[in-house]
Amino acid sequence: AQSVTQPDIHITVSEGASLELRCNYSYGATPYLFWYVQSPGQGLQLLLKYFSGDTLVQGIKGFEAEFKRSQSSFNLRKPSVHWSDAAEYFCAVGGQGAQKLVFGQGTRLTINP
Amino acid sequence: EPEVTQTPSHQVTQMGQEVILRCVPISNHLYFYWYRQILGQKVEFLVSFYNNEISEKSEIFDDQFSVERPDGSNFTLKIRSTKLEDSAMYFCASSVDGASGNTIYFGEGSWLTVV
Numbered sequence A: 001a002q003s004v005t006q007p008d009i010h011i012t013v014s015e016g017a018s019l020e021l022r023c024n025y026s027y028g029a030t031p032y033l034f035w036y037v038q039s040p041g042q043g044l045q046l047l048l049k050y051f052s053g054d055t056l057v058q059g060i061k062g063f064e065a066e067f068k069r070s071q072s073s074f075n076l077r078k079p080s081v082h083w084s085d086a087a088e089y090f091c092a093v094g095g096q097g098a099q100k101l102v103f104g105q106g107t108r109l110t111i112n113p
Numbered sequence B: 001e002p003e004v005t006q007t008p009s010h011q012v013t014q015m016g017q018e019v020i021l022r023c024v025p026i027s028n029h030l031y032f033y034w035y036r037q038i039l040g041q042k043v044e045f046l047v048s049f050y051n052n053e054i055s056e057k058s059e060i061f062d063d064q065f066s067v068e069r070p071d072g073s074n075f076t077l078k079i080r081s082t083k084l085e086d087s088a089m090y091f092c093a094s095s096v097d098g099a100s101g102n103t104i105y106f107g108e109g110s111w112l113t114v115v
Helices: none
Strands: A001-007 A010-014 A019-021 A025-026 A030-038 A044-048 A056-058 A066-070 A073-078 A087-094 A109-113 B005-007 B010-013 B019-024 B031-037 B043-050 B052-057 B063-070 B075-081 B086-093 B110-114
Touching: A010 A019, A019 A109, A025 A056, A025 A073, A030 A073, A044 A056, A044 A066, A044 A073, A109 B019, B005 B086, B010 B019, B019 B031, B019 B086, B019 B110, B043 B063, B043 B075, B075 B086, B075 B110
Parallel strands: A010 A109, B010 B110
Antiparallel strands: A001 A025, A019 A073, A030 A044, A030 A087, A056 A066, A066 A073, A087 A109, B005 B019, B019 B075, B031 B043, B031 B086, B043 B052, B063 B075, B086 B110
């Protein structure tokens, strides 16, 4: 069965600092991987996704993520965070032909001024 | 940019009452979904819907839940007799089709509080 683990429930970084949010997945075949962001009072917005090709994926708002099959990871990174990046971040996995996504627990990001 | 819209944004209901949550998926999308997120827990898949029928559902989606596309634009989730544990954020979503890796677009959610 598919599963996603986001080991960090809450992360605090200073504005301008770099960010890495961890995501590990479990899936028996080639996964389709997604990062969504949920700002307070908002829905889930897609940041980026991986389903084939280059393992380094660029997304919106300056985010990127790297798929590492050997580590079953899909960590999200940003070189310099902005106060507006404060939100909840969800990693999700979808499988071959599957219409549903399996989400991780989410990581809440707080930005210190 | 086209978006999925949901109403109401927040509803409070008494235990045992019926609730209908409404959604307008993106207009050219063919697959529709409901997910829910109980406070502090993961976002969970409930059901997917295509061509006027359920294509996949989770164990959570039991007989008290139903979905319907009553007209060409709306997609609804009905909870027949609400329980306290149904309190959650319910997300509607849609995608162009059900192909692997297709982006699923989510609405802003409907908060349901059962008292």
